[in-house]
Amino acid sequence: MGAQGVLDQRLVHSQHRELKLPYMAKLTWARARSVATEGRPVRRSALGAPARWGGFFLILLAPIAFFLLVAVVPAAVGQGSSWFTLAPFIAALSGPTLQGLVDSLALSASTAILSLAIALLLAWLVQRTNLRARVTWNFLIWVVLLTPSFLVALGWERLLQPEGVLADLGWPVAGLSHIFFSPLGVVFVDTTKGVPFAFLAISAALGALGREYEDAARIHGGGRATAIRTVLPILAPAMWSALAIVFAETISDFGVASTIANTANFPVATMTLFNAVDNFPVNFPVAAAVGWLLVASIGLALFAQSRALRGRSYQVLSGRSRASSRLQLSRRGQTVGIAVMVLFFGLTLGVPAIAVASASLLKPTASAITLNSFTLNNYVALAHHPSTLGPIGLSTALALVATTLAVGLGLIVARILTRRRSGASARILDLLLLATVGLPGILLGAGYIFVYNLPALATVGLRLYGTLFLLDVAYLANTLPITARLLSGPMAQIQFGLHDAARVHGRSALGAWRSTVVPLLSRTLLWAWLFGFAGLLFELPISQLLYPPGQEPLSVAITAAFANFSYAPGTTLMVASVAYALAVVGLALLGFRLLAPKGWQRVGVAR
Amino acid sequence: MLATAAAVAVASAAVTSGIFAAAQSGSTRAVQVGQVPLIVYSAQGYDMNEVAAFQKATGIKTELLCDSTGPLLARIAAERNNPQWGLLWVDGNQPFAELDDEGALVRHYLPAANFNALGKSLLPSDHSYVPTGTTIAATLVYNSAKITNPPKTFEQLLQPQYNGLLGMNNPSVSGPTYPYVAGLMSYLGGVSKGEKFLTKLKANGLQIFDTNGNTLNALQTGQIDMATIQSSAILGVLATNPNYKIAFPKGVTLLPSDMAIDRHASKTVIAEAERFETYVLSKAGQHQMKIGDPHGDSNFWPVVQGGSPKAGVPSLSSIRYQAVNPYTWGPRESSINAWFTANIVS
Numbered sequence: 001m002g003a004q005g006v007l008d009q010r011l012v013h014s015q016h017r018e019l020k021l022p023y024m025a026k027l028t029w030a031r032a033r034s035v036a037t038e039g040r041p042v043r044r045s046a047l048g049a050p051a052r053w054g055g056f057f058l059i060l061l062a063p064i065a066f067f068l069l070v071a072v073v074p075a076a077v078g079q080g081s082s083w084f085t086l087a088p089f090i091a092a093l094s095g096p097t098l099q100g101l102v103d104s105l106a107l108s109a110s111t112a113i114l115s116l117a118i119a120l121l122l123a124w125l126v127q128r129t130n131l132r133a134r135v136t137w138n139f140l141i142w143v144v145l146l147t148p149s150f151l152v153a154l155g156w157e158r159l160l161q162p163e164g165v166l167a168d169l170g171w172p173v174a175g176l177s178h179i180f181f182s183p184l185g186v187v188f189v190d191t192t193k194g195v196p197f198a199f200l201a202i203s204a205a206l207g208a209l210g211r212e213y214e215d216a217a218r219i220h221g222g223g224r225a226t227a228i229r230t231v232l233p234i235l236a237p238a239m240w241s242a243l244a245i246v247f248a249e250t251i252s253d254f255g256v257a258s259t260i261a262n263t264a265n266f267p268v269a270t271m272t273l274f275n276a277v278d279n280f281p282v283n284f285p286v287a288a289a290v291g292w293l294l295v296a297s298i299g300l301a302l303f304a305q306s307r308a309l310r311g312r313s314y315q316v317l318s319g320r321s322r323a324s325s326r327l328q329l330s331r332r333g334q335t336v337g338i339a340v341m342v343l344f345f346g347l348t349l350g351v352p353a354i355a356v357a358s359a360s361l362l363k364p365t366a367s368a369i370t371l372n373s374f375t376l377n378n379y380v381a382l383a384h385h386p387s388t389l390g391p392i393g394l395s396t397a398l399a400l401v402a403t404t405l406a407v408g409l410g411l412i413v414a415r416i417l418t419r420r421r422s423g424a425s426a427r428i429l430d431l432l433l434l435a436t437v438g439l440p441g442i443l444l445g446a447g448y449i450f451v452y453n454l455p456a457l458a459t460v461g462l463r464l465y466g467t468l469f470l471l472d473v474a475y476l477a478n479t480l481p482i483t484a485r486l487l488s489g490p491m492a493q494i495q496f497g498l499h500d501a502a503r504v505h506g507r508s509a510l511g512a513w514r515s516t517v518v519p520l521l522s523r524t525l526l527w528a529w530l531f532g533f534a535g536l537l538f539e540l541p542i543s544q545l546l547y548p549p550g551q552e553p554l555s556v557a558i559t560a561a562f563a564n565f566s567y568a569p570g571t572t573l574m575v576a577s578v579a580y581a582l583a584v585v586g587l588a589l590l591g592f593r594l595l596a597p598k599g600w601q602r603v604g605v606a607r
Numbered sequence: 608m609l610a611t612a613a614a615v616a617v618a619s620a621a622v623t624s625g626i627f628a629a630a631q632s633g634s635t636r637a638v639q640v641g642q643v644p645l646i647v648y649s650a651q652g653y654d655m656n657e658v659a660a661f662q663k664a665t666g667i668k669t670e671l672l673c674d675s676t677g678p679l680l681a682r683i684a685a686e687r688n689n690p691q692w693g694l695l696w697v698d699g700n701q702p703f704a705e706l707d708d709e710g711a712l713v714r715h716y717l718p719a720a721n722f723n724a725l726g727k728s729l730l731p732s733d734h735s736y737v738p739t740g741t742t743i744a745a746t747l748v749y750n751s752a753k754i755t756n757p758p759k760t761f762e763q764l765l766q767p768q769y770n771g772l773l774g775m776n777n778p779s780v781s782g783p784t785y786p787y788v789a790g791l792m793s794y795l796g797g798v799s800k801g802e803k804f805l806t807k808l809k810a811n812g813l814q815i816f817d818t819n820g821n822t823l824n825a826l827q828t829g830q831i832d833m834a835t836i837q838s839s840a841i842l843g844v845l846a847t848n849p850n851y852k853i854a855f856p857k858g859v860t861l862l863p864s865d866m867a868i869d870r871h872a873s874k875t876v877i878a879e880a881e882r883f884e885t886y887v888l889s890k891a892g893q894h895q896m897k898i899g900d901p902h903g904d905s906n907f908w909p910v911v912q913g914g915s916p917k918a919g920v921p922s923l924s925s926i927r928y929q930a931v932n933p934y935t936w937g938p939r940e941s942s943i944n945a946w947f948t949a950n951i952v953s
Contacts, residue, residue, distance in 0.1 A: 077687070077688055078687035078688035079684075079687065095945075096945060096948065096949055157821075158824075258780060258817065259817060262777065262779075262780065262817060262948075262952065263815075263816075263817075263952070265948075265952055267948065271779075275779050275941075275944065275945070275948075276941075277677075277681050278677040278678075278681060278779075279677075279779065279785075279940050279941045279944055280680050280701060280702045280705055280937065280940055281684075281705050281937075281938070281940070281941070282680060282681050282684035282685075283941065284684065284685070442681070446681070446685045449682070449685040449686060450685060450688075453685075453686055453688065453689045453691065454688065454689065455688060455689045458689060465686075465691065466691055544674055544678040544681075544682075545678065545681065545682055545685065547672075548670075548672075549646050549647075549670035549671055549672040550670045550671055550672075552673065556673075556674060559674070559675065560673055560674065560675075
């Protein structure tokens with residue numbers, strides 16, 4: 001079946017160690033561990049599991065549990081006098097709140113499926129064909145991921161409003177506008193935001209999938225359709241991972257919910273939850289009841305995923321996987337492929353770019369958009385105003401620490417999630433993590449206040465609320481789940497035989513991971529880090545609830561500028577921040593290309 | 608492996624706390640010898656200027672948590688078990704009335720200030736909060752190139768000549784918009800009459816946008832020709848277009864900026880907060896309010912004697928305004944906003 005694999009050879013060289021892979025690959029995880037134990041006692045800390053669960057309790061479980069508790073026992077955290085009530089659930093399951101929940105479920109499910117379908121097409125074009133400008137398309141996917149959803153929504157509003165950009169060009173927009181400001185428009189914008197999540201969840205798997213499976217199908221007489229039918233099920237973990245992430249991200253999205261969905265009179269759960277918390281008097285119990293219902297719906301999604309994948313192994317990515325060959329597109333194929341890419345990125349990036357340019361480049365005196373009214377003064381002012389640069393520095397430091405921890409811990413969590421015999425504890429962990437993705441940040445932030453502002457903690461001298469430390473821990477809690485989910489798809493496809501072999505040959509536990517798992521996942525780890533970093537740079541609800549006085553994170557500074565009617569400076573700060581985030585992404589990708597060992601870079605890259 | 612990971616996590620957390628220790632030193636609430644920092648939760652555009660001037664004048668260390676009204680009130684509600692704020696300074700009487708009903712505010716304290724008649728009229732009987740100035744919750748901004756004869760009353764907005772021309776913010780999203788809706792309903796004779804009026808206004812082409820920014824953008828792009836927005840925001844944007852004019856229909860509602868002190872704060876903090884209130888209402892404090900946010904909140908009407916509004920702010924004596932009872936209209940916010948979202952936003 002083809003020539004001697006070359007990828008494994010590189011990995012072996014990179015480790016400066018000779019491994020007899022065919023033999024080692026036959027070892028099971030359990031056997032490898034017992035062999036290793038015979039050679040040298042494996043040091044196992046009795047505190048391992050309790051420390052792990054203690055950590056998760058403190059950063060995730062306790063804040064979420066406390067918030068959810070408010071729905072039933074509001075008096076526990078001073079949110080009423082009742083020690084047991086179901087009234088918040090009755091309120092949440094009636095009227096507009098119930099409608100919001102139903103809308104959210106339908107919206108998230110359809111967005112997840114549409115996003116996956118589009119992402120499969122894009123990922124196939126980028127990973128499995130010789131489409132031109134693949135590096136550019138890969139980069140642009142990141143740009144889409146980093147663009148705040150409300151900016152996309154704002155862009156479409158500017159484009160389609162009665163005297164907006166299209167109307168100025170003489171296009172009839174009334175019909176289009178009517179369609180856009182409806183649930184269809186909401187699904188459309190959410191899908192453009194969902195595609196990058198799905199793309200990242202499946203592209204590593206699609207690109208890394210060796211060609212042996214396609215070859216096997218073709219050798220046995222199958223056509224191209226049969227080959228696709230053979231390969232697609234192998235991608236099931238990545239596809240389910242993509243569906244789950246998009247579902248949870250959409251159900252917790254606020255940017256589209258508060259703009260287009262609101263204008264379209266399409267109430268979704270995040271908006272009803274926001275209304276319960278943002279209107280005065282603040283109603284945390286009803287918000288908590290909505291939170292319960294969101295957790296339940298995510299639980300259902302996870303149940304579907306686990307039913308679909310149960311009892312099967314999808315471990316196909318290893319050092320032995322042969323690089324897949326790319327389909328050579330004809331000239332027509334290239335044209336169609338590039339047209340697909342231009343259409344997708346034009347819709348997802350071109351439109352918000354128009355909105356941002358028209359808003360931030362306008363002179364304050366401009367009454368109409370003309371070339372003459374564009375100015376760079378806002379950017380010049382920004383560069384000379386230290387108070388606007390402070391928040392960028394602070395948010396960078398916070399995001400740097402939280403994201404690095406999230407990726408490190410996410411790697412471990414992803415391993416726990418994908419271990420075949422992981423048991424009930426992993427399933428609970430999975431639910432907890434995905435629930436955190438699906439719960440709006442405002443809820444996690446409030447949960448942090450409920451727990452870490454308890455008078456009992458103050459009496460023992462533990463004052464964590466109102467410190468940058470707690471804000472960063474909350475950032476970690478916010479990022480860890482999505483990071484672990486992003487990593488778990490590719491992790492499910494790693495054959496741990498290689499890792500076991502390294503252990504047998506005397507590598508420490510950490511060393512074995514560093515030399516086997518990390519190289520195989522290096523590109524995914526980098527992506528996950530960048531995603532976490534960029535997300536935290538713009539994180540708003542948790543920041544608003546937990547930032548210490550006088551130390552505004554970037555998102556709070558931007559919001560404050562808008563709230564004080566400083567629209568042009570606010571937009572300028574936002575654009576400058578997006579550009580800054582993109583520069584970090586660009587530098588990191590360049591650094592990876594220049595500094596990472598060649599073997600790391602070739603894993604999962606088809607030629 | 609997992610034990611190692613846990614150890615790494617603990618170590619990293621320690622490193623994190625180390626990294627931020629320096630940054631923290633300036634902001635912890637730890638008791639310092641002879642002084643506890645006053646923590647001000649504020650949504651005012653001029654608050655940074657005010658706090659800096661207050662610190663300079665009194666030497667009292669003051670920390671500012673600056674955000675929109677919604678998140679600040681959510682934070683105060685979440686802190687209910689163990690309040691961390693010392694003084695709250697936001698627009699609108701309603702939240703203060705609610706907090707007062709909960710027993711969260713210091714009562715029966717009046718700062719040493721000479722309130723004018725307007726200021727006295729805005730003081731609650733238990734003195735649980737004090738006004739520092741006032742704006743109008745929403746009045747009319749219109750494009751004079753398109754509208755030459757603006758309506759003089761809210762009722763005239765129903766006339767066919769204004770069909771499709773008016774825009775306003777969504778009270779569920781925009782903080783200062785609920786007091787406008789409440790005021791409008793109060794002016795028209797109650798909730799049901801207000802709902803009927805808004806329904807007719809919608810039938811006459813009322814357009815709803817999320818916040819001031821969106822509504823002003825709609826005005827700028829010609830999607831609408833007039834809008835009801837907070838007076839300070841209108842006065843801030845008048846300079847951007849000579850065609851923009853402001854008008855005050857009969858029965859516009861005042862939106863005071865108020866301050867209140869946390870009843871659960873320590874005696875030291877309460878004393879510091881009282882000095883802050885006195886400073887804000889002094890000549891020096893009022894000056895900071897006037898210069899701190901020239902395109903927004905600085906466009907207010909003073910509530911103390913001898914104060915004059917910023918240049919460009921019209922005299923309040925020519926405006927037929929009203930004030931609403933916050934203890935009546937505050938508790939209705941959720942239900943009225945829910946009705947508005949279901950029936951007017953579309």
